[in-house]
Amino acid sequence: MTELTLAKSLKIIDSALAKGKELGLKPLAVVVLDAGGHLKAFQREDGASMMRFEIASGKAYGALALGVGSRWLNAQAETRPHFLEGLSAVSGGKIVAIPGGVLVKDSTGAIIGAVGITGDTSDNDEIAAIAGIEAAGFTPDAG
Amino acid sequence: MTELTLAKSLKIIDSALAKGKELGLKPLAVVVLDAGGHLKAFQREDGASMMRFEIASGKAYGALALGVGSRWLNAQAETRPHFLEGLSAVSGGKIVAIPGGVLVKDSTGAIIGAVGITGDTSDNDEIAAIAGIEAAGFTPDAG
Amino acid sequence: MTELTLAKSLKIIDSALAKGKELGLKPLAVVVLDAGGHLKAFQREDGASMMRFEIASGKAYGALALGVGSRWLNAQAETRPHFLEGLSAVSGGKIVAIPGGVLVKDSTGAIIGAVGITGDTSDNDEIAAIAGIEAAGFTPDAG
């Protein structure tokens, strides 16, 4: 499995924030988690509100939890709310099931981490995450 | 960024409670949080029930968490309940997503704290919060 | 049992803060809890650090928990640390066992609430709490 290095994680963040600026998005917060769900790098832009780290983490953690981007979790939440409630509970309250949590896959398809973004609409957050992952040479899976 | 001093916080509380009396509202509890979500001042009127501090705090904390008054969170909870459930979970159970949590903004638009009120209907709680914030010379954002 | 009203609670806080100023203490935070351990009023002076509410509350809550001022808990912690660890655990982590948590008693000796103060040394915090309670016409019990 390819390691998601700090250098690559910073490349993801820089590229995601650049995409946000290009699209005129609100101030963003970007989390990069490793394959074990542990924080590798994080940046919160000036003006992004207080709890953005927890929200960004919750999206990325949810993606890793089931091995699918958080957009899928969002769809599940709408049709099977009790499923997401159970997931949240067994995770110890670490999951935010809305789009913007995107898996990072290497060239073999292995999951090597996840990116979570929050600050603008969930759809725009996801666009920035995908841009960041692709700029670092990896394959995004938004769910 | 303007500091939300203790003197200004007490002015907010006094004015909010005065508005409550003027309107004949039930006994209120009023929380003032600083920009980081930490308690600056609190008063619970005689006759207000046991857990009013936690409820008032939960409204104000939710407003700060996303940088928008808790009325917006209330609307989100109705259309995307799983979003609010996720937020509540990653906040460690600190959010009450109903109206009455109002941001305090200074003259530059910077968020310098939040007020949370509970005791009467959510709409009336919000009216009292807005009155208190305006009386202290700040701009309310109810969401 | 005499009720610890909001008016009396504010008298305690004002008097405790005045005592702090008279003695040249650092910025203080003052909690008043009712007999059930629920927050009645709180003020944190400008310059007091982030977590002062939780610390002041922890002192007052500990005093109410065993019906004795938190100075007694502090002594217990030194001789029977496992006792305080157990107390903390069963309280849900709500107790800070150092001086500065002082019971408020009425003229019949009934416990009608507790005051917790933090910001200066524990001994000075306690002095301010006692001054506040006495100024409001009640009897302090520091433990």
Add this chain to the structure above:
Amino acid sequence: MTELTLAKSLKIIDSALAKGKELGLKPLAVVVLDAGGHLKAFQREDGASMMRFEIASGKAYGALALGVGSRWLNAQAETRPHFLEGLSAVSGGKIVAIPGGVLVKDSTGAIIGAVGITGDTSDNDEIAAIAGIEAAGFTPDAG
């Protein structure tokens, strides 16, 4: 109060990691929290172990909680272990009371955030934190 911007936060992290390399320290993790204890930026070097974010955060959070560098908390823990146990409990388990949590102060002495570092010995972690803060033009307070 000066704002601890993202640009300044990244300058702190880069400089702290450079100091670590200069001294031949083990892989480090560096947290920057804003004045309210909320995460602004984080980087974990390749080879740093799984829970380094939580440890680095715990040092920085403890410093902000009491408004003093975590070296002071470490000393307290040795002489008054029940005080630190109480603090940890009322913080919701967010404090790690060992050196390496250093306050960031602006030119007026106001606390504008905190840096937490872990990975090498606590003394070396603290040296790296101080170097980072000074490189960004701020004043460190290690406790």
